[in-house]
Amino acid sequence: MMAEISAQPGGRTVISRKAARLDGLKKNWYRFSRNRMSVIGLAAVVLIILVAIFEQWIAPYPEHTGAYVDFAHSNVAPGKEFLLGTDQYGRDVLSRIVFSFRNALAMGIGVLAVAAPVGVVMGLIAGYYKGRPVSNVIMRIVDVFLSLPSLVLALAVSAMFTPTLFNSMMAITFSWWAWYTRLVFGTASSVRNEYYIQSAELIGASRFHILFRELLPNCSSTILTKMTLDMGIVILMGAALSFVGLGEQPPNPALGTMIADGYKFLPDIWWLTVFPALAIMLIVLAFNFLGDGIGDMLNSGEV
Amino acid sequence: MTDTLKFIGKRLIWSIFVLVGLSVLIFCIARIIPGDAAVMALGSRASEEAYESFRQENHLYESYPMQYVYWLRDALNGDLGTSTQTRRPVMNDIRDFLPATLELIFFAVILEILGGILLGALSARYAGGMLDNAVRVTSYLGIATPAFVWAVLFMLVFSFLLHLLPTIGRISDGMMRPPNVTGFMIIDSLIAGDLRAAWDIFKHLLMPGTALALAGTAQAARITRSSMLENMNKDYVNSEIASGIPMRRVIMSYVLRPSATPTVSIIALDFAAMLGNAFLVEQIFNYPGISKYGITAILNKDLNAIIGVVMVIGITFLIVNILVDIIASYLDPRIRLQGGGE
Numbered sequence: 001m002m003a004e005i006s007a008q009p010g011g012r013t014v015i016s017r018k019a020a021r022l023d024g025l026k027k028n029w030y031r032f033s034r035n036r037m038s039v040i041g042l043a044a045v046v047l048i049i050l051v052a053i054f055e056q057w058i059a060p061y062p063e064h065t066g067a068y069v070d071f072a073h074s075n076v077a078p079g080k081e082f083l084l085g086t087d088q089y090g091r092d093v094l095s096r097i098v099f100s101f102r103n104a105l106a107m108g109i110g111v112l113a114v115a116a117p118v119g120v121v122m123g124l125i126a127g128y129y130k131g132r133p134v135s136n137v138i139m140r141i142v143d144v145f146l147s148l149p150s151l152v153l154a155l156a157v158s159a160m161f162t163p164t165l166f167n168s169m170m171a172i173t174f175s176w177w178a179w180y181t182r183l184v185f186g187t188a189s190s191v192r193n194e195y196y197i198q199s200a201e202l203i204g205a206s207r208f209h210i211l212f213r214e215l216l217p218n219c220s221s222t223i224l225t226k227m228t229l230d231m232g233i234v235i236l237m238g239a240a241l242s243f244v245g246l247g248e249q250p251p252n253p254a255l256g257t258m259i260a261d262g263y264k265f266l267p268d269i270w271w272l273t274v275f276p277a278l279a280i281m282l283i284v285l286a287f288n289f290l291g292d293g294i295g296d297m298l299n300s301g302e303v
Numbered sequence: 304m305t306d307t308l309k310f311i312g313k314r315l316i317w318s319i320f321v322l323v324g325l326s327v328l329i330f331c332i333a334r335i336i337p338g339d340a341a342v343m344a345l346g347s348r349a350s351e352e353a354y355e356s357f358r359q360e361n362h363l364y365e366s367y368p369m370q371y372v373y374w375l376r377d378a379l380n381g382d383l384g385t386s387t388q389t390r391r392p393v394m395n396d397i398r399d400f401l402p403a404t405l406e407l408i409f410f411a412v413i414l415e416i417l418g419g420i421l422l423g424a425l426s427a428r429y430a431g432g433m434l435d436n437a438v439r440v441t442s443y444l445g446i447a448t449p450a451f452v453w454a455v456l457f458m459l460v461f462s463f464l465l466h467l468l469p470t471i472g473r474i475s476d477g478m479m480r481p482p483n484v485t486g487f488m489i490i491d492s493l494i495a496g497d498l499r500a501a502w503d504i505f506k507h508l509l510m511p512g513t514a515l516a517l518a519g520t521a522q523a524a525r526i527t528r529s530s531m532l533e534n535m536n537k538d539y540v541n542s543e544i545a546s547g548i549p550m551r552r553v554i555m556s557y558v559l560r561p562s563a564t565p566t567v568s569i570i571a572l573d574f575a576a577m578l579g580n581a582f583l584v585e586q587i588f589n590y591p592g593i594s595k596y597g598i599t600a601i602l603n604k605d606l607n608a609i610i611g612v613v614m615v616i617g618i619t620f621l622i623v624n625i626l627v628d629i630i631a632s633y634l635d636p637r638i639r640l641q642g643g644g645e
Contacts, residue, residue: 140320155582243451263458266458280452281444
């Protein structure tokens with residue numbers, strides 16, 4: 001964004017604009033990579049995505065992720081044959097963890113793909129019409145949705161439907177959009193009275209243009225940062241729901257379900273609990289570090 | 304004083320509005336479910352008369368708005384319907400199970416306040432040192448690890464490997480339960496003068512409480528640290544240091560109070576997370592609280608119980624929010640002068 005602005009005065013050529021963009025990219029990378037943890041986070045997220053895509057080839061025993069039983073090899077401790085051991089049905093824990101990554105990512109992406117746009121649009125409308133009934137109605141609804149801990153609301157909603165991955169995603173989305181509305185409302189309502197918005201109104205710009213071309217860009221950096229950080233939190237909530245039995249159903253692997261099944265066998269068969277727990281920590285830490293980096297990148301340059 | 308009263312009054316009115324909204328929301332969720340509520344509540348093998356009486360009892364033949372009015376009338380009279388699993392009034396169940404959860408969460412909050420402010424103050428005092436780094440790493444791990452995972456890991460280490468702490472429940476089996484006065488067992492046992500029971504109950508609270516508090520403690524410590532470092536560089540603090548007031552006193556009397564405001568609000572935010580996480584942590588430690596009751600209700604589609612539990616949690620959360628606002632306005636008078644809206 002910076003690069004485009006600096007390229008415009010004097011109507012320079014396309015080439016210099018391209019160069020400026022490249023320059024901006026370099027600057028962004030510098031801001032992002034100043035904190036080494038962000039780079040580690042980025043690498044870990046890329047790794048997790050690759051694992052989720054190529055799960056078939058990475059998992060040593062892909063067939064163990066479905067309805068598979070091999071009692072001869074049940075509860076084998078971590079070793080050469082089964083790196084992270086096997087569960088009570090003789091299924092390889094590593095393969096099941098690898099296969100659960102795709103669902104975990106799907107959970108995060110699916111929820112945010114709906115919750116964020118819905119929440120953002122509501123927040124833009126409420127911010128732009130601040131003081132009018134529309135805005136008040138929206139913000140009071142947001143108050144109601146945020147008057148319960150999100151996990152409790154998600155649990156209550158998913159209780160009403162048959163437990164599936166999709167329904168648990170719906171339940172979390174339902175309890176999550178309001179955060180984005182509150183976030184965007186704050187920025188949008190403070191920017192709303194700036195001169196450039198007023199002049200856009202004066203020259204007759206459409207409501208659509210003002211909401212999405214004038215207000216939205218002002219909120220985009222906070223939205224993006226929150227979305228990256230939320231990936232981790234939403235995946236945690238998904239794990240919590242599946243821990244209770246309200247998410248992905250067995251025999252399909254889910255990190256929460258694996259822990260729920262495993263902790264009853266503590267302390268002897270510890271690998272059923274410890275490794276899925278570490279996997280959750282890894283995913284969430286990766287997204288947190290990445291989110292911090294994106295925050296550094298987007299927020300430091302615009303002061 | 305009138306400022307404070309006005310502030311509290313505003314918040315109370317707002318809270319009542321939110322509660323009504325919440326009840327409508329939950330009621331909608333519970334009524335617009337796929338399937339017959341009677342079949343869902345009683346199972347598919349109940350007699351036709353049983354279904355019929357359930358429908359009559361819960362006004363299922365009326366329109367949705369009328370059903371809500373009936374529900375609200377009963378709720379205001381302290382009647383939240385009957386639970387289909389315990390076959391008792393939901394209100395009685397809540398009365399029995401809520402204190403246990405409140406005790407657990409208050410315990411966790413106390414851990415969080417003490418731990419957060421102490422660790423935060425220490426890591427600000429010795430910024431860049433060992434403790435500072437330890438708190439930083441813990442806060443990252445704390446954010447990344449859900450409370451139920453901590454719960455399971457604590458159980459593995461402290462109960463199974465070290466045999467230090469009891470695994471499940473609120474009090475050991477052989478132990479005499481203290482007479483019920485406050486509902487908070489640890490206080491009841493202290494009132495009864497039974498120190499052995501109090502110690503036992505304390506040990507039962509330790510693991511679930513820490514599991515709930517850990518993430519928040521680390522975050523609170525980080526926030527306290529950064530706001531303390533910020534305040535340490537203020538001119539008035541420098542002039543106090545320069546005039547020879549001992550560092551300890553400067554921190555205790557002048558830096559801590561303005562630094563505590565953000566800590567209080569982060570702990571208030573974390574309270575919501577605790578209320579949610581308690582659902583899983585109580586389940587793991589088989590702790591007989593409202594959250595475990597709620598989970599059982601959720602898994603059995605016990606609608607009246609679900610609505611009751613959700614409402615109680617909503618009310619608890621609102622009360623805590625008001626309390627936090629009052630504390631914050633005490634710590635920082637500017638908040639209440641601004642009227643404390645959004």
